[in-house]
Amino acid sequence: MNKDHWKLWEVFLRSKNGLSHKHVGSLHAADTEMAIQNARDVYTRRSEGISIWVVPSESITASAPDEKEPLFAPSDDKVYRHPTFYDIPDDVEHM
Amino acid sequence: MGTNVSLEDNFQTYVDGENKVEPKDWMPEKYRKTLIRQISQHAHSEIIGMQPEANWITRAPSLRAKLILLAKVQDEAGHGLYLYSAAETLGESREKMISDLQSGKAKYSSIFNYPTPSWADMGTIGWLVDGAAIQNQVMLTRTSYGPYARAMVKICKEESFHQRQGYEVVMKLAQGTPEQKAMAQESLNRWWWPSLMMFGPSDDESPNSAQSMKWKIKRKSNDTLRQEFVDKTVPQVEYLGLTVPDSDLKWNEARGHYDFGIINWDEFYAVIQGNGPCNKERIAHHVEAHEEGAWVREAANAFAQKQAQRKKNTGAAA
Amino acid sequence: MNGGWLAGKKSQFTKDEALKEYFKFLADDALILGQQLSRWCSKGPVLEQDIAIINTSLDHIGRARLLYQELAKIEGNGATEDTLAYFRDHQEFRNALLLEQPNGHWGDSVVRSFFIDTFNFFLYDGLRRCENQVLAGIAEKSVKEIAYQAQWSAEWVIRLGDGTEESHEKVQKSIDNLWMWTGELFEKYPVFESLDSSFIDFSTLKTQWIEKVALVLETATLQMPNPESWMQTGGRLGVHTSHLGFILAEMQSLPRTYPDAAW
Numbered sequence: 021m022n023k024d025h026w027k028l029w030e031v032f033l034r035s036k037n038g039l040s041h042k043h044v045g046s047l048h049a050a051d052t053e054m055a056i057q058n059a060r061d062v063y064t065r066r067s068e069g070i071s072i073w074v075v076p077s078e079s080i081t082a083s084a085p086d087e088k089e090p091l092f093a094p095s096d097d098k099v100y101r102h103p104t105f106y107d108i109p110d111d112v113e114h115m
Numbered sequence: 116m117g118t119n120v121s122l123e124d125n126f127q128t129y130v131d132g133e134n135k136v137e138p139k140d141w142m143p144e145k146y147r148k149t150l151i152r153q154i155s156q157h158a159h160s161e162i163i164g165m166q167p168e169a170n171w172i173t174r175a176p177s178l179r180a181k182l183i184l185l186a187k188v189q190d191e192a193g194h195g196l197y198l199y200s201a202a203e204t205l206g207e208s209r210e211k212m213i214s215d216l217q218s219g220k221a222k223y224s225s226i227f228n229y230p231t232p233s234w235a236d237m238g239t240i241g242w243l244v245d246g247a248a249i250q251n252q253v254m255l256t257r258t259s260y261g262p263y264a265r266a267m268v269k270i271c272k273e274e275s276f277h278q279r280q281g282y283e284v285v286m287k288l289a290q291g292t293p294e295q296k297a298m299a300q301e302s303l304n305r306w307w308w309p310s311l312m313m314f315g316p317s318d319d320e321s322p323n324s325a326q327s328m329k330w331k332i333k334r335k336s337n338d339t340l341r342q343e344f345v346d347k348t349v350p351q352v353e354y355l356g357l358t359v360p361d362s363d364l365k366w367n368e369a370r371g372h373y374d375f376g377i378i379n380w381d382e383f384y385a386v387i388q389g390n391g392p393c394n395k396e397r398i399a400h401h402v403e404a405h406e407e408g409a410w411v412r413e414a415a416n417a418f419a420q421k422q423a424q425r426k427k428n429t430g431a432a433a
Numbered sequence: 434m435n436g437g438w439l440a441g442k443k444s445q446f447t448k449d450e451a452l453k454e455y456f457k458f459l460a461d462d463a464l465i466l467g468q469q470l471s472r473w474c475s476k477g478p479v480l481e482q483d484i485a486i487i488n489t490s491l492d493h494i495g496r497a498r499l500l501y502q503e504l505a506k507i508e509g510n511g512a513t514e515d516t517l518a519y520f521r522d523h524q525e526f527r528n529a530l531l532l533e534q535p536n537g538h539w540g541d542s543v544v545r546s547f548f549i550d551t552f553n554f555f556l557y558d559g560l561r562r563c564e565n566q567v568l569a570g571i572a573e574k575s576v577k578e579i580a581y582q583a584q585w586s587a588e589w590v591i592r593l594g595d596g597t598e599e600s601h602e603k604v605q606k607s608i609d610n611l612w613m614w615t616g617e618l619f620e621k622y623p624v625f626e627s628l629d630s631s632f633i634d635f636s637t638l639k640t641q642w643i644e645k646v647a648l649v650l651e652t653a654t655l656q657m658p659n660p661e662s663w664m665q666t667g668g669r670l671g672v673h674t675s676h677l678g679f680i681l682a683e684m685q686s687l688p689r690t691y692p693d694a695a696w
Contacts, residue, residue: 047200408478
């Protein structure tokens with residue numbers, strides 16, 4: 021990693037109490053404070069969230085796709101290094 | 116289903132069934148490449164697209180207009196970020212995408228290689244350029260790649276204010292003093308044709324389109340989108356009392372669409388190849404900001420490392 | 434405050450005049466800083482920070498609007514937020530000189546923000562209890578934004594100070610260069626005499642400000658210059674640096690070219 025390259029974080033927002041945090045995207049930040057601040061600046065510009073989680077992307081382990089309905093042969097995992105935007109159950113229309 | 120059904124056929128059946136592809140699913144390498152190219156190009160367009168508008172933030176003629184423009188350009192930065200995020204799910208780092216942008220390997224929408232000498236351009240860009248972009252983006256909310264589709268849903272929600280903002284700026288000019296009306300017409304004259312070019316080459320000249328349609332990355336052809344845009348926009352121009360700078364433009368009753376003149380494709384390709392009025396300026400601006408920020412990014416990293424080390428030390432001591 | 438450079442400046446204010454001056458102090462600070470920060474748009478060190486600094490610019494300009502709207506009501510005579518922003522010349526502006534200093538590099542801008550954000554934090558916190566209800570309302574709304582801005586700029590000062598050798602050196606220089614513009618923030622102006630004591634007298638904020646700045650700079654491993662060193666002054670009395678002339682020329686160009694137009 022270059023010394024001026026910031027690491028990738030995944031961002032989760034709770035839009036209101038009673039709902040769980042939901043993955044909304046990712047961003048780059050050097051440290052946790054910055055990641056939280058950036059998440060607020062980037063993903064809550066229209067007051068979309070009341071609680072923010074940030075997680076370094078490298079800390080997330082994603083299940084292999086063959087654990088769901090086996091649509092395809094199990095994939096070679098190497099190409100897709102970043103586990104971001106992993107499956108969420110909602111339909112795109114209702115995001 | 117026999118075992119000799121290829122992965123690619125399976126993939127096609129899956130996509131044909133209007134199912135979304137997610138990052139860790141198997142996908143044809145070319146699908147992945149196409150997506151990276153398209154999403155990063157889209158992200159770069161948002162980022163480079165900040166420049167022609169940022170140019171007017173300090174000179175916006177009212178405080179309200181200044182705030183709106185600032186918020187709009189900020190949205191574009193946000194949209195660029197959503198899109199970089201979506202592309203990163205395909206294993207392409209932002210660093211790599213930015214270096215491709217700066218080296219000229221990656222493209223962005225050619226429209227942003229035109230200058231913005233007039234305040235009226237802040238209206239015209241919102242109205243026509245964002246309008247044309249929305250046409251494309253609404254289609255992309257149904258694109259087959261999940262992260263891209265989700266990013267587009269967020270972007271479309273936010274973009275709707277941009278086009279209205281643009282139209283409002285132009286409307287105030289068109290209904291203002293004679294000088295202001297002239298300002299609006301002059302700006303429309305410059306942006307009309309480049310806006311039509313935004314949809315890309317004609318279908319018969321667009322080699323990648325067919326495959327993209329088949330994979331449902333793209334859902335409508337360039338020419339279809341362009342026609343929809345013209346049909347939608349001409350009445351808006353008329354409402355303002357302005358004139359579309361195209362003498363061939365007329366309503367075709369039989370087709371139920373507007374006929375319009377021939378696009379200057381030589382200009383289109385020249386600008387794509389780097390010969391627009393602002394290509395060099397836009398990239399130089401991006402490179403300069405990036406280089407001037409290097410020491411800042413390094414400092415933040417160095418500080419983060421020190422902090423992590425300190426935390427470790429305190430943890431060990433406890 | 435008599436003699437020399439500032440000779441002949443008004444020193445007696447009616448309550449009404451003082452109220453207008455006070456609103457100008459706050460509004461002009463917010464506008465000029467917001468205008469300056471907006472220049473960072475598309476030029477930040479990384480996309481996320483572009484978005485962050487635009488946010489602060491939006492907050493400052495948003496606050497300036499609220500303040501000008503109230504000032505316009507007090508002024509009457511057809512004044513609006515826009516006539517106040519676009520049709521006053523440099524000698525009618527009352528912003529502190531610190532805010533018109535050029536953006537420079539990221540460290541310069543961050544330090545300028547840190548100095549004023551820390552000042553604003555104590556100021557607006559106090560103004561929430563101002564007898565002027567409109568101002569108290571604006572302060573109530575703004576104080577959360579300002580707390581965030583103050584945190585953002587302080588964290589950046591710390592990151593740059595305690596980052597690399599290069600960043601440490603650069604940001605120390607920013608602090609040293611901008612220091613002489615900070616004294617003006619805490620001067621006691623005749624205006625305060627004519628107003629209720631719930632309009633915070635800026636000079637009362639100095640101790641808190643120095644404590645907070647000292648703490649952050651220490652964390653950042655940076656040296657704090659001497660608070661008693663020679664300071665520049667004039668902004669609150671309408672005596673500005675050349676920078677303001679350019680800032681206004683740029684900002685006001687369109688409405689002044691077409692004075693009859695509405696936008």
